[in-house]
Amino acid sequence: MSKSLGILAAGALAVGLLATAAVPASADKFNFRMASGHAPATGYVRMMSEQFAPRVKAKLAAMGHKATFNEAYGGSIVKVAETLEGVKDGIVDLGGYCFCFEPSNLFVHTYPLWMPFDAQNAVLGTKVARTVYNKIPHMNGVFEKKYNQKLLGLFGFDNYGLYTTFPWTDVKELKGRKLSGAGPNLPWVEAVGAIPVGTTLPDVYPSLQTGVYEGVLLFPSVGWSHKLFEPAPHYKIAGFGSKTFHGITINLDTWKKLPADVQKAMLEAGQETEDFTGPWVDELEATNLGRMVMAGAIVTRVTPEARLAWAKTLAGFPNMRAKEADKKGLPGSTVVRMAVDVAEKLGHKWPVRYEIK
Incomplete structure (x- = not known):
């Protein structure tokens, strides 16, 4: 039976x-x-x-x-x-x-977050x-x-960008700002001097609305479905990668x-x-970017200079996380090295090529 x-x-x-x-x-x-x-x-x-x-x-x-x-x-x-x-x-x-919400149990499975600026689709x-x-x-x-x-x-998921309550152009403008993410991706904003604040998706809208933090690392699909562009109307296409x-x-x-x-x-x-x-x-990413613009969001793309500057601040981050995983008895270096190589073989161009030592 x-x-x-x-x-x-x-x-x-x-x-x-x-x-x-x-x-x-x-x-x-x-x-x-x-x-x-x-x-x-x-x-x-x-x-x-x-x-x-x-x-x-x-x-x-x-x-x-x-x-x-x-x-x-x-x-x-x-x-x-x-x-x-x-x-x-x-x-x-x-x-x-x-x-990403199982950083202890599935530490190495969050490896895409150790590799900012990876796959762009x-x-x-x-x-x-x-x-x-x-x-x-x-x-x-x-x-x-x-x-x-x-x-x-x-x-x-679609490509990570940054929703903020304020406009910015240079990564130096993010220094001292309270910016949020899922946890494993908080080093992305910490690297440019921002104050990292952990969060979960259900808390994002009210936290942006009340000033708990001033920005969040997320994607167009979630930004549209959860109307994050209302409390944080400035969306920057930063190209952190599709994870x-x-x-x-x-x-x-x-x-x-x-x-x-x-x-x-x-x-x-x-x-x-x-x-x-x-x-x-x-396809949905492109659609949702258009929807947000029509709804009043201010969508801009990070300049190549700002993207390269941000990538340079994180050049050693993948190797650091990989070695941390290795120490836990996990295949961290093997995973990250393979992901870097496979993405490159499939046509991805890294702004800064990560080296896993």
Whole structure:
């Protein structure tokens, strides 16, 4: 008999969702609980709901099975920094999350944030990340060995820029300003003398609005979906890079209960969604930049001189982080060196080429 592997319906009560997890169902019906701490409008959450789930349903339907997804986003079941644990403990069957909020558990998986000014589009960013994950066993294996889950696919994001409440042209103007980010990317602003302030996405709008900080490192997709250009109307296209450090995982106990054909279908759906994400993100980035301008945002591009000056301040940062990972017994230098080389072979030109010693 197959298993019901339920997923949260948006708006359903948490108690009811948890009570219906993993109960027997019909021989060909699978019910998954899928959740994320981020809001439904967030790009990778949309990919979970609009691409991954429908692909799984279609593949299972073609095999005579039926899949349903009970979905819960916006932190209604798991918060942004709790999703890994939520999947590990079986609170949900499937979880999507940013590895950036797991700096201790998934330290080396945040490596794109150690490499500012890398891939300038999501197509390239996901290709580089897929090569790294396929060639370095730790990148996929740690999810199963330590966290009772299996990685099904990665999600690319659009190119990082800087939203600020004030205009600026020269990086020297950022000195002493309170600027925020996800945590691992705070050294980007610290390097130019800014005061780094950690944050999570749900806190960004009110924090900018109330002056907790004066700017935040984020992307056009989030800036549009969360209206960040309202409290911070100045968006600088800085080219920090399109980072691939989000993913969707499935609880390993749930996974082991699935028939082989269902497992295969879910892996295919994960990879297909990953492949879809790059072009979709790149198109959406251009669209959202236009939307922000139409809504009153002041969008400008960092000058080549300012970008080079910023890159020079971070020239040793990737090597420093890689060595820090090495000391933890993680393949930090191997990962960063490979990512630098692969990006270059695929056509990326580094403003300052990072050397991993």
